[in-house]
Amino acid sequence: GESVGLHLPTLSVQEGDNSIINCAYSNSASDYFIWYKQESGKGPQFIIDIRSNMDKRQGQRVTVLLNKTVKHLSLQIAATQPGDSAVYFCAENTDDMRFGAGTRLTVKP
Amino acid sequence: GAGVSQSPRYKVAKRGQDVALRCDPISGHVSLFWYQQALGQGPEFLTYFQNEAQLDKSGLPSDRFFAERPEGSVSTLKIQRTQQEDSAVYLCASSLAGTQETQYFGPGTRLLVL
Incomplete structure (x- = not known):
């Protein structure tokens, strides 16, 4: 069936490097996508969202790219910091919100 | 301002017990959602309210799960006759209006x- 998923379950980067977390989706009707960050013992925290009429959106140190042709979503984090270590989820929102399994980002000092 | 709050933060139940989980959404948020998150997994949708109306309960795993939001603000998720497979984190979320909002x-x- 339709699903949201992530390419990699874990990602380890050096402090100061850029991070790229990828996500594939299969529901071509999805028109709203969100990235969440979840730290241990906490609920998901909204990072950035993008609607299907855009292909790029920038926030503070984060950029989301949407490629509707290949149904791919990515989150780029610039100058990754230790505080960025967490699990990152992409979610697609149609009638309800569906999350991928998540990617654990570890930032090495 | 205050965010979404949930109580209790931790609950240990014996198999067969009933539990009630509370969610206080952000003031003024019309929509409220419940999710179940198993260890190492992403949240899975359970149910959705708009004000006091439960518009979607397609994600509730069995008839032992019941949610209500009688006055359109606080919501309670009740699980009857708990089973070991019910062990998870139960997340509540709210949005200003509808499913297409943050x-x-x-x-x-x-x-x-247990």
Whole structure:
């Protein structure tokens, strides 16, 4: 069936490097996508969202790219910091919100 | 301002017990959502309210799960005759209006059924 998923379950980067977390989706009707960050013992925290009429959106140190042709979503984090270590989820929102399994980002000092 | 709050933060129940989990959404948020998150997994949708109306309960795993939001603000998720497979984190989220708005999550209630 339709699903949201992530390419990699874990990602380890050096402090100061850029991070790229990828996500594939299969529901071509999805028109709203969100990235969440979840730290241990906490609920998901909204990072950035993008609607299907855009292909790029920038926030503070984060950029989301949407490629509707290949149904791919990515989150780029610039100058990754230790505080960025967490699990990152992409979610697609149609009638309800569906999350991928998540990617654990570890930032090495 | 205050975010979404949930209580209790942790709950240990014996198999067969009933539990009630509470969610206080952000003031003024019309929509409220419940999710279940198993260890190492992403949240899975359970149910959705708009004000006091439960518009979607397609994600509730069995008839032992029941949610209500009688006055359109606080919501309670009740699980009857808990089973070990119910052990998970139960997350509540609220949004200003509808499913196409940003959802803000509470810290979750971690339920352990022994």
